[in-house]
Amino acid sequence: MMNSRLVAVVGWIGSALGLAGSLVLALNTSYSGYGFLAYLGSNFALYHGVKTRTWALVVMQIGFTVTSVLGLRNWVF
Secondary structure: OHHHHHHHHHHHHHHHHHHHHHHHHHHOOOOOOHHHHHHHHHOOHHHHHHHOOOHHHHHHHHHHHHHHHHHHHHHHO
């Protein structure tokens, strides 16, 4: 029971961070780069995908992790 609750919580946190990242980037302010940090946090939804065997979600999260790292790199450097 606890494991399924943890999987659900991780999924919801990932969703919330993804939406927050989108909002911060959409605002197009000097702080918009922090949206990539929120996206990187949302990539922990990868855990949700593995635990629920939702392989399309796993592949998507791996791709999003790569783009989050690239965006963060471009923002910092």
